[in-house]
Amino acid sequence: MGQVSLHGKHLLGLQQATPEEIKLILDVAKKMKQVVLSDDKKIPYLKGKAIINLFMEPSTRTRSSFELAGKYLGADVINISPSGSSMGKGESFRDTLLTLSYMGTDAIVMRHSAEGAPLYATKAVDPIIINAGDGAHEHPTQALLDMYSIIEQKGSIEGKKIVIVGDIMHSRVARSNIYGLTKMGADVHLAGPRTMVYPELEKLGVTVHHDVREAVKDADVVNVLRIQLERIHSALYPTNREYARIFGINKDVLSLAKDDVMVMHPGPMNRGLEISPDVAYWDQSVIQEQVRNGVAVRMAVLYLTIHGGDGSELAN
């Protein structure tokens, strides 16, 4: 231990991350969670550092979670969105990045609709780039908080049957979870309609199902993805009614899973579509706890990349 360091590194995704790096983030997140739960949440390891949240797509939980994570660590954090910036005047992405990076900026947390945009940013400017979701590619901190939540409830990830249900092909949350969970030894299953889950994905070391009941059988964890309603117009599914009936996660489906099955959802939910309300607010659902864990995980990521170290200076 102590060999792995994320200091000065970007976090673009989990496909390139090592298991040791993932473990380091999750270990530090455990300490950060104590801070989030405490009365005095200010631990100023990032005092004097500047973080820009560059969010080119709407976001509630990820943006506010990154903002609070930075502030709890004592950094100065500002938020930029296209409507209130020069991007609305047609400034190119490169020029926007250059401008933002010349303000003493230590890190840019970026949400962008274009896959690969954070990688582009690493080649264009100097600050540390943290990917907060790029198109349908990756959303690494979401997967890390999902993994943290699993460990918190189940003790470990290795060997656990984890089912991801929904529009896998268009989901950055699914991709990051697949890359992260398979690295950590989980038994990963994907489920959804044939238009949203391609059999070729089994090349990534997962099992693909189009029968959600078969997928959920004996599952330890079911992670339900948000269905984007506009997908009806590209013929990915016929109606909300049929999706809910065939692929919706409800208590009846979950009766096939392990008794202590844990349910997750990255939010925002379409209650009654991909997840039934009684499951959403069930005591085996951890959807709100995921939000809290999100702050802890993002604190860990910002701390490890901007400040460095292995977190041993933090209180347990």
Place this chain on the structure above:
Amino acid sequence: MSLLIKNGTVVNPAKQQHEIADVLIENGKIAAIGQNLEANGVEVYDATGLIVAPGLIDIHTHLREPGQEAKEDFHSGTQAAAAGGFTRVVTMANTTPVVDNAPLVRGLRKQAELTGVVKVEFIGAVSKGLEGKELAELGDMAEAGVVAFSDDGHYVESAAFMRRALEYSSMFNKMVIDHAEDVTLCKNGHMHEGIVSYEMGVIGRPAVAEDMAVARDIMLAEMTGGHIHIAHVSSKNTVDMVRAAKAKGLNVTCEVTSQHLSFTDEYLRDYNPAFKMAPPIRSEDHRQALIEGLLDGTIDAIITDHAPHAFEEKDQEFCCAPNGFSGLETSLAAVITNAYGEGKLSIDQVVYHMSTRPAELMRLDAGVLEVGKAADITVFSTTEEWTVDRNQFYTKGKVSPFDGMTVTGKAKLTVVDGEIVMKEGVVLR
């Protein structure tokens, strides 16, 4: 003005010639090809160890003039051609305005003669404004000297329109060059669809989009007797279908780009827009099928699909950047590096696909070294290694997937009508 190219290996597929010989050029024409030629007071170029070939011809170039001069113009584009060893290029009609009428063709031919470094031929649009609705005046443009018709950049979506275009164009003995990609299957797509695009989260342009379009247009060629030429073939099913069509004796030909012979979709993992093009770079099984298609003659020509864009247009997020890049200055090296050698193309086949056959397809009096013919000659090395530097390009489009790569094979001398227009990488006009 005379020139003697000495001691090179003359590769001249039209005459089944492959031997060490000298080539003497006088008054813009080839005066003699033979052993130990002597001439007093002429410039001598020592081609020892080099290939002496009929000038390379690119039948799929975008010179962007008129209207898109920020990307390229006749001068910069033909400088790039000369640098890459091309003595003649055939430029596409998707300019601003579209080349869809004879007066424009006549004016542009004059302009290209004035400012062009190498010879330029023109393709006329099939449909007015590339809209796929009304036929452009194909007969008028044929008289004005276009060598073929194409709405390249756009698939002709209406099968009925393509049928009429093939029927009508057949009267003028000119082919219709077909950008074959079904639009509905490619909507919002940015790269080959497969496990790599699935991992990257990028919407794909599946190979079947090309296959379907090609299948339709081969059938229309059979029905009409018109000549369909499939542009930039990228898919293995297309190669199989063209092979079968040729076996049936149909009027079907095709071409492949040097970049589709060089890369696979694995190269796109960094979301580098330089690799973004349509049709997309596909997987290794497709690349192998393309090389096989060249080996058995199913694929007729190797092209550059030189498609320059201004730096600021290409320098964007992957999904926002336009398709295409500048290929004239790297195409020969790409072919030598990736498609030439043991188990792949011979040097005779390289010259055949890059000069002899393209000239035949476009019915040009070129592509052969013969006494009395215009001295359009390319001298090139098959062994010289060099590192591609986009900032050294003559093209205005300073973006290339080959940038920074070390490649083998380089044009050394480009001769047009007996005049040296490029020597050792330096363009002289």
